[in-house]
Amino acid sequence: MIALNVIREYAKSISPEDIGRAHKCFEANGTPFYMVESSRDALVEHKVCWSKEHGFTCTCESGQRGFSNCRKGVCQHAIIAVAASAEEQAAMKEQIALNQPAPVSHVSSTEQSAPAWILNHPVASHMQLSPCEK
Numbered sequence: 001m002i003a004l005n006v007i008r009e010y011a012k013s014i015s016p017e018d019i020g021r022a023h024k025c026f027e028a029n030g031t032p033f034y035m036v037e038s039s040r041d042a043l044v045e046h047k048v049c050w051s052k053e054h055g056f057t058c059t060c061e062s063g064q065r066g067f068s069n070c071r072k073g074v075c076q077h078a079i080i081a082v083a084a085s086a087e088e089q090a091a092m093k094e095q096i097a098l099n100q101p102a103p104v105s106h107v108s109s110t111e112q113s114a115p116a117w118i119l120n121h122p123v124a125s126h127m128q129l130s131p132c133e134k
């Protein structure tokens, strides 16, 4: 069985057009898989699955032969599925980063340690002439 990180390396050279041929689906039990459009026939899709026990499987001809004729150890569909998955994860990370609140640029130690009511309340009238209150 070929290591997933080797396929991830191959997946980096997949074009955005090819990634667009893959779409993620889910089994009834929630297990994800990819349907990848055939490069020869746009009406044909191959189902690419991955499991710990079997690694990649694909419903294409090569997949049915256990990828024995594939130079990279898996068919192009599996590599496209990995590329699509990587792209999806990158997009998710980006989305999470966008949802983070902007970092607070500068908070003085007084503002951090003092209770909010002290900072928000007006200065008492008898204290306004104090040298510290400006």
Ligand SMILES: [Zn+2]
Pocket (backbone or CB within 6 Å): 046, 058, 059, 060, 061, 062, 063, 075, 076, 077, 078
């Ligand atoms: Zn295949």
